[in-house]
Amino acid sequence: MASPIGQPRVRxxxxxxxxxxxxxxxxxxxxxxxxxxxxxxxxxxxxxxxxRFEAKFDGETVFAxxxxxxxxxxxxxxxxxxxxxxGRFEFTWTNEAGDSRSAxxxxxxxx
Amino acid sequence: MHQxxxxxxxxxxxxxxxxxxxxxxxxxxxxxxxxxxxxAVDRIRGSRTPQEGxxxxxxxxxxxxxxxxxxxxxxxxxMTPADHVRRIxxxxxxxxxPDVATFTLTPALGRAQVDTRIRLGQTQDLVVLAxxxxxxxxxxxxxxxxxxxxxGG
Amino acid sequence: MRRxxxxxxxxxxxxxxxxxxxxxxxxxxxxxxxxxxSGLNYATPETRAIQEDDFLNPAFLWxxxxxxxxxxxxxxxxxxxxxxxxxxxxxxRGVRARMPAYHPRLQRVVTLEQQVNICRTERMGAPALPxxxxxxxAITTYIALQSRGMPVNVDISGPARxxxxxxxxxxxxxxxxxxxxxxxxxxxxxxxxxxADLLSQGMSNGFPTYRLKEQRVISLQFRLQGCVNDxxxxxxxxxxxxxxxxxxxxxxxxxxxPVESPSVRR
Amino acid sequence: xxxxxPAALALLLALSSxxxxxxxxxxxxxxxxxxxxxEPLTSQPGDPARGREVALDRSRGNCITCHNMPVEADFQxxxxxxxxxxxxxxxIGELRLRIVDMxxxxxxxxxxSFYRLEGLHGxxxxxxxRTILTAQEVxxxxxYLMTLR
Numbered sequence: 001m002a003s004p005i006g007q008p009r010v011r012x013x014x015x016x017x018x019x020x021x022x023x024x025x026x027x028x029x030x031x032x033x034x035x036x037x038x039x040x041x042x043x044x045x046x047x048x049x050x051x052r053f054e055a056k057f058d059g060e061t062v063f064a065x066x067x068x069x070x071x072x073x074x075x076x077x078x079x080x081x082x083x084x085x086x087g088r089f090e091f092t093w094t095n096e097a098g099d100s101r102s103a104x105x106x107x108x109x110x111x
Numbered sequence: 112m113h114q115x116x117x118x119x120x121x122x123x124x125x126x127x128x129x130x131x132x133x134x135x136x137x138x139x140x141x142x143x144x145x146x147x148x149x150x151a152v153d154r155i156r157g158s159r160t161p162q163e164g165x166x167x168x169x170x171x172x173x174x175x176x177x178x179x180x181x182x183x184x185x186x187x188x189x190m191t192p193a194d195h196v197r198r199i200x201x202x203x204x205x206x207x208x209p210d211v212a213t214f215t216l217t218p219a220l221g222r223a224q225v226d227t228r229i230r231l232g233q234t235q236d237l238v239v240l241a242x243x244x245x246x247x248x249x250x251x252x253x254x255x256x257x258x259x260x261x262x263g264g
Numbered sequence: 265m266r267r268x269x270x271x272x273x274x275x276x277x278x279x280x281x282x283x284x285x286x287x288x289x290x291x292x293x294x295x296x297x298x299x300x301x302s303g304l305n306y307a308t309p310e311t312r313a314i315q316e317d318d319f320l321n322p323a324f325l326w327x328x329x330x331x332x333x334x335x336x337x338x339x340x341x342x343x344x345x346x347x348x349x350x351x352x353x354x355x356x357r358g359v360r361a362r363m364p365a366y367h368p369r370l371q372r373v374v375t376l377e378q379q380v381n382i383c384r385t386e387r388m389g390a391p392a393l394p395x396x397x398x399x400x401x402a403i404t405t406y407i408a409l410q411s412r413g414m415p416v417n418v419d420i421s422g423p424a425r426x427x428x429x430x431x432x433x434x435x436x437x438x439x440x441x442x443x444x445x446x447x448x449x450x451x452x453x454x455x456x457x458x459x460a461d462l463l464s465q466g467m468s469n470g471f472p473t474y475r476l477k478e479q480r481v482i483s484l485q486f487r488l489q490g491c492v493n494d495x496x497x498x499x500x501x502x503x504x505x506x507x508x509x510x511x512x513x514x515x516x517x518x519x520x521x522p523v524e525s526p527s528v529r530r
Numbered sequence: 531x532x533x534x535x536p537a538a539l540a541l542l543l544a545l546s547s548x549x550x551x552x553x554x555x556x557x558x559x560x561x562x563x564x565x566x567x568x569e570p571l572t573s574q575p576g577d578p579a580r581g582r583e584v585a586l587d588r589s590r591g592n593c594i595t596c597h598n599m600p601v602e603a604d605f606q607x608x609x610x611x612x613x614x615x616x617x618x619x620x621x622i623g624e625l626r627l628r629i630v631d632m633x634x635x636x637x638x639x640x641x642x643s644f645y646r647l648e649g650l651h652g653x654x655x656x657x658x659x660r661t662i663l664t665a666q667e668v669x670x671x672x673x674y675l676m677t678l679r
Contacts, residue, residue: 007325007328007329009319009324009325009328025319025320027322027324027325029322029325029329031479032479072479073322073479073480074322074325074479074480076320076322
């Protein structure tokens, strides 16, 4: 039984110049249980991880990450993006049970 | 802002600071890998031989706690449709399973860089493979010492 | 009704101070470390970098949860925290810096965690949250953030003093199979290495803290349990009198240091 | 009712004290002469190889946590003096007392007493009635320390 995927945090500028490479930083609340830990009663805590992260820009996948249990709890993922036009980002985190959580952000062209 | 006042501590911090912030490639990428990591690398490379270079792998030489180790991988690439980094693979050579992450990149990024935080079970090498759009493979590795706590428990 | 409660509290506080004056409080004790240093100074550059950037600091996930909880009605009385305290960024400013504090009606020292639970059980008609539980750590982290940068300034005078003294006694008592007092590491040996651990002065100004080892926000008393356990001592319960008095003493040791909550520690 | 409590207590004591006593008496007797314990705690001579393991083992001697040691190991502590040459600086009897109970030499020392049961406060349940090291582990450790010259 996978635990609910927690709150995502995303930081990117609201606007950028054409051609500018911005940094997109993301953080999501999740225990990333490895399946190798035991609780106080000695029972194995079942594995429960975010398995995949995807970033889409106007519907097109621009970046993805497949995560293993070796990613720390509350996964932090940062990557660049070259802004060519205004548009809409959609970030999606999916766990091994297939549940997912998304966040969307708009970016404008400065000036 | 934070001014150290303890001389012992200052010496220690200087030692720590000396090794930090530099990009590291301290050992040949083809030094012996654990069997599990070697198998994972072989699956990716097939008949290709990874080359050295182009990858800047940043990780603390000493991780204060192995459960949260910040890492950054930068690959030298123009990131154009004709010439870009397609994938970055990260392995922890001596973790129970070496897989850490696989990143899929596109020219839309403009720069081939990824940052995340990882778990390292013990002092070991971090191994990174970068696959280019023309199929060329690059490899880098760096050692991260994982601290051992003082209290035996 | 609510206002009457506040007034009664304020009255008792004034009375307590007056009594202390009349009796003549014992002189303020001298600190073993007169110019304390934050544990931040004993962290590696990577750990400091995580603390110094509120986006890199995962404790802000707890801050956001705490902010939501602040405004959420819970319990039989139909109140949220905000019902009484309105805007936390105004009303909670400075609260973390002066906690733990003497509670006149309960006639003992209470921690921030305990004060939240007093509000919940007495005002909101909501159940107390377990000490060091995620929902409680979220609320205290959110409250503590409002005091960030303010100097720790607890009041150990008057009726609070006996509780301070008990905390000091706990601090200085050798315990466990390893027979160590808190100060064995954090006064006698800070700046030295215990295996890979650079011993800090054990200052509490950064709690609640995001601990890299646990990969979550922890409360101070959770950390205290770890320390006692590490010297092979039998730890008192979190939220109990012994750790509460110790937390009060520790706050005084850190007097003047800026509140760093939520800090990041190994 | 009032009577029942002491009775229960007495029963509890009767049940628990023999166990506690027998553990206590597991401490082998030793004689302190000035600042040393001249005679070994056990009849079996100490084994330096096993002693080295004791010194490095986190759950036993864990010497390396506080002392720099002449071994290949990352992250050696520096709360206490380095152990290199310790076998030259002290006689084995002097080292024996320092490991058994350093506080007999310096009550303010932060070095744990590795072979002591009395006078401890608030010991964790799983360690009550047990010394940090067994008598044989003390002898093994000493045999190793005497090789550090």
